[in-house]
Amino acid sequence: MAKTFYLEIIATDRVFFKGDTEHLVITAVDGLLGILPGHEPLVTSLPTGELKYMVNGKWRYAAISEGFIQIMPDKAVILADSCELPEEIDIKRAEEARERAEEQMRQKQSIREYYETQAALNRAINRLKISQKHFK
Numbered sequence: 234m235a236k237t238f239y240l241e242i243i244a245t246d247r248v249f250f251k252g253d254t255e256h257l258v259i260t261a262v263d264g265l266l267g268i269l270p271g272h273e274p275l276v277t278s279l280p281t282g283e284l285k286y287m288v289n290g291k292w293r294y295a296a297i298s299e300g301f302i303q304i305m306p307d308k309a310v311i312l313a314d315s316c317e318l319p320e321e322i323d324i325k326r327a328e329e330a331r332e333r334a335e336e337q338m339r340q341k342q343s344i345r346e347y348y349e350t351q352a353a354l355n356r357a358i359n360r361l362k363i364s365q366k367h368f369k
């Protein structure tokens with residue numbers, strides 16, 4: 234049997250996943266990071282992106298919005314603003330969110346509004362990308 238470690242993925246509004254995984258791959262700030270059992274302890278922030286984790290030899294994929302990950306040799310905990318499976322993503326809603334954000338980017342905004350709009354645009358584009366890639 235493959236070696237595993239315990240993974241918790243907690244989004245703001247739900248516990249997305251709790252269980253054993255053989256392998257986790259996240260998009261970290263400086264690129265892809267693969268985590269296997271026995272990984273050295275690490276805490277890092279997670280930008281909006283894709284994650285995948287293997288359960289019983291099969292990859293599961295998810296769209297994640299900004300958060301943090303704590304890695305220990307036998308456990309990893311992800312706290313994120315939101316997390317969706319590809320098949321949970323409402324494409325129309327994400328397209329509308331992208332259009333709204335693109336329209337706001339054309340308007341004059343404060344620096345803070347600009348960063349918020351940029352983050353909303355990233356979330357929408359990420360959802361569309363992951364839904365197109367993994368849910369056909």
Ligand code: ATP
Nearest residue numbers: 246298315316317321322323324326327330356360
């Ligand atoms: P919107 O403007 O459409 O609300 P958003 O990026 O501001 O998008 P979030 O604040 O990231 O939304 O998420 C709020 C909740 O809605 C979370 O539970 C998230 O999983 C869910 N969610 C957001 N957009 C989608 C989508 N396109 N499909 C499915 N769930 C979504």
